Amino acid sequence: MTSLQGPSLAAVRLSDVDLGLAHLLDEAELARATTFRSSALRDTFTAGRIALRLHISALTGDSPGSLTADYFCPTCSNRAGHGIPQYQVPSRAGRLRASLSRSGNWCLLAASLDERPAGIGVDIENGSAADFDGFPSLVMTANERGQLQEVPPALKARFQTRLWVRKEAVLKALGTGLAQEPSAIDVSGSTPAGLSGPPAAALWKVEDLSPAAVGMPGDFAASIATWQPRDVGPQ
Ligand SMILES: CC(C)(COP(=O)(O)OP(=O)(O)OC[C@H]1O[C@@H](n2cnc3c(N)ncnc32)[C@H](O)[C@@H]1OP(=O)(O)O)[C@@H](O)C(=O)NCCC(=O)NCCS
The missing domain is CATH 3.90.470.20 (4'-phosphopantetheinyl transferase domain)
Structure with a gap:
């Protein structure tokens, strides 16, 4: 553990x-x-x-x-x-x-x-899971697609998969899963953008996890997201 x-x-x-x-x-x-x-x-x-x-x-x-x-x-x-x-x-x-x-x-x-977090989400995928042509238009925000342009071709697949596990971790922490449109939420920063309702004003923590640190093979991407209302103290 x-x-x-x-x-x-x-x-x-x-x-x-x-x-x-x-x-x-x-x-x-x-x-x-x-x-x-x-x-x-x-x-x-x-x-x-x-x-x-x-x-x-x-x-x-x-x-x-x-x-x-x-x-x-x-x-x-x-x-x-x-x-x-x-x-x-x-x-x-x-x-x-x-x-x-x-x-x-x-x-x-x-x-x-x-008991302070109102939502917790983790997600894992193997490193090439998001390596398909339609991924950017289907899943990424305009800002995320802009960041992808700056990534060297050899690292694009890894970038997309890392973004995807962050996105799914956030969607799980929100409790909606994919019932919420993943392309509406920007996870390129430390706090997700594009949220509505109480989560939009909450304290968020979104972290990329090193596979080695959690004991998984190195070709996995992993992320954890948590959020809590601002009035229940620091995370
Ligand atoms: C949550 C979701 C994004 C995960 O999909 P995935 O990447 O294929 O699968 P993962 O292995 O990473 O995650 C599965 C786990 O996510 C969790 N999960 C499922 N729905 C969730 C939700 N709404 N919020 C938070 N976590 C959820 C469960 O722990 C599930 O494990 P289980 O199979 O033991 O129940 C996807 O299942 C989803 O969007 N589900 C909701 C879709 C929906 O609203 N369906 C309507 C049902 S009536």
């Missing part, structure tokens, strides 16, 4: 997760696992959810099976096991905020004991 300032982070190789621990998951999680079209996708989902429980359990001292997953989807206002990851843990009042991202055989997990 890597304890950087802020949420506690851990990178996990999904194939290392003991799927025999699936009994730790609750009914909604097990029901969602049955919806995947292949056993590989089901196992990837299940391994991530087990790993997140183990991560939170190591952080709070509660047994992993005692956590209540309380995910909330703001798009469909549903608590049926998808959307923003939140957990109720016996040792604490309120809901513990978490985030998770899977890519290939890897998963990055984040959980926070700090």
Whole structure:
């Protein structure tokens, strides 16, 4: 477990997760696992959810099976096991905020004991994930496209992927995911621009994570974003 300032982070190789621990998951999680079209996708989902429980359990001292997953989807206002990851843990009042991202055989997990952040998001991708022709027009703001012009050709793919993981981390921290247009939010600076509502006036922290620092292979890009209202103290 890597304890950087802020949420506690851990990178996990999904194939290392003991799927025999699936009994730790609750009914909604097990029901969602049955919806995947292949056993590989089901196992990837299940391994991530087990790993997140183990991560939170190591952080709070509660047994992993005692956590209540309380995910909330703001798009469909549903608590049926998808959307923003939140957990109720016996040792604490309120809901513990978490985030998770899977890519290939890897998963990055984040959980926070700090109750001040209103949103946490992590995202990982392998280095060439955003290396396709339509990416700049589909996903980037005009300002980000301007910055891309300054990047040497050999580094453009890496630049785009780094921008993408920042963007997804911010969209997860907002709780919207891709229900919000990624091209409307500029993540080229330390504070995202183009936001509306309370997050626009909030304190943001958006960081590129070194894959080595979190224990992932060097060809990954990883980012974490957190935000909190200004009146609840410094991050
Ligand atoms: C969030 C999202 C950007 C992540 O996509 P991805 O890069 O393919 O996948 P990742 O592995 O990086 O992240 C998946 C995790 O994101 C988190 N997540 C999903 N929706 C989220 C949301 N609205 N806010 C914050 N985090 C979310 C969950 O922890 C999920 O893990 P799970 O599969 O165990 O539930 C994408 O799934 C998305 O946009 N979802 C919302 C779309 C929507 O509104 N759908 C309507 C459903 S009714």
